[in-house]
Amino acid sequence: MLKLARPEILKIEPYKPGTSKLPGKKEVIKLSSNENALGISPKVVEALRAWEPKLSRYPDGACKALRQKLGETYGLNPEQLVCGVGSDELIGLLCHAYAGVGDEVLYSQHGFLMYPIYTLRMGAVPVKAPEKNLTADVEALLAAVTPRTRIVFLANPNNPTGSYLSKDKVAYLRKKLPQDILLVLDAAYCELVDADDFSEGNELVNEYPNVVVLRTFSKIFGMASLRLGWSYTSPEITDILNRARGPFNVSMSAQVAGIAALNxxxxxxxxxxxxxxWRNWLATELEKLGYKVYPSQGNFLLVEFGNAAAVDDHLRDQGIIVRRMEGYGLPTTLRITIGKENENKAVIAALSSYKK
Ligand SMILES: Cc1ncc(COP(=O)(O)O)c(C=O)c1O
Structure with missing residues (x-):
């Protein structure tokens, strides 16, 4: 008889990815996973085709060329970058390296679901700080700190709310947090932000040894399937992540694609x-239909529908898949990813025919 899994694993509610198929429908409009409406750069596809895959060979475990390219592109020291299998892997590695049994990992109330999942995997305790207007509240995060807090995760902008904290507020958070707590700034959507007072947080990495900025190729670069993310952090934490990660974690195809995408x-x-x-257009049209739309800096909108389940069923009947939000404790809302022009128009047409 197989020994039972560690009990903390059984506390994990498995992550439910956005659906991509509907029964009986050949074609669907998938707006459930915050993927890039424009797909992937044709130049990345070209680079992957031109690349002669040496599939029997291990990839470059250090991702040297890719880190070099990232360093040049963003003006960062490649020695302080670590690549991962999506930023997701790096979230997991940080929990693995910094949160043990009984430690606390803090995040804001509607923060990205992978934070509690990876926390629970370590036998650590996920702690949520309340938000104000579906926006992370720095004072509430600081008030939730205990002697057991090891990591604070802040998705900025946040998925699924779309809200963000200004550069000054994040700097204040870092200043006020005890310095033995790691601050992880998950900037998965940072390239999509229009707000002038936003920063992904690289300047805080330059100032403090205990800040990590996480980035991904899954969103604006349209490479979700290739699984590629990276971190920028101090040499000390970079060293820890390099010890904790698998030796060949990032595939060579992801590395080749990443370089082409940056080009x-x-x-x-x-x-x-x-x-x-289209985010502005969709928000305006939804508001004209009488729905409350939360301001978003990402490639999605969180919309208040009341009976969100009924609206979701109606959209599915029309072949449109958006994301239900029960898992985030927001059961009256749906999250709609910004799509192509015809997809956004189809959402509005479908909602116009919905009888409230
Ligand atoms: C806030 C946030 N962080 C991280 C991720 C993970 O991205 P990936 O693992 O694809 O890089 C996502 C994906 O939806 C996200 O919304």
Missing amino acids: DQEFIKQSKAHNTK
């Missing part, structure tokens, strides 16, 4: 412009 800044510009235009 196509035009695609990034277009993706951002598309997102800003």
Whole structure:
């Protein structure tokens, strides 16, 4: 008889990814996973085709060329970058390295669900700090700190609310947090932000040894399937992550694609412009239909529907998949990823025919 799994694993509610299929529908509009409406850069696809895969060989475990390219692109020291299998892997590694049994990991009330999942995996305790207007509240986060707090995760901007904290507020949070607590700034959506007072937090990494900025290729770069993310942090934490990660964690195809994606800044510009235009359009149209839309800096909108389950069923009947929010404690809302022009228009057409 197999020994039972460690009890903390059984406390984990498995992450439910966005659905991509509907029974009986050949074609669907998938707006459930915050993927890039414009897909992936054709230059990345070209680079992957041109790449002669040496599939029998291990990838470069250090991701040297990719880190070099990231360093040049963002003006960062490549020695302080670690690549991961999505930023997701890095969230897990940070919990693994810094949170043990009984330690506390703090995040804001509607923070990204992988924070409590990886916390529970370590036998640590996830602690939520209340938000104000679906926005992280720095004072509430500080008030929730205990002697057992090891990590604070802040998604900025946050998924699924779309809200963000200004550069000054994040700096204040770092200053006021005890210095033996790690602050992880998860900047998965940072390239999509329009607010002038926002920063992904690199300047805090330069100032403090205990700040990590996480980035991903899954959102604006449209590479969700390739699984690639990275961290920028102090040499000390970089060393810890390099010890904790698998020796060949990032596949060579992801590395090749990452470099090609960074070489196509035009695609990034277009993706951002598309997102800003259609996020504004969709928000305005939803408001005209009488729905409350939360301000968003990401590639999605969180919308108050009241009976969200009925609205979701109606959208599914029309072949449109958005994200239910029960898992985030927001059962009256739906999260809608910004899509292509025809997809956004289909959402509004479907909701216009919905009888409230
Ligand atoms: C806030 C946030 N962080 C991290 C991730 C993980 O991204 P990935 O593992 O694809 O890099 C997501 C994905 O949706 C996210 O919304």
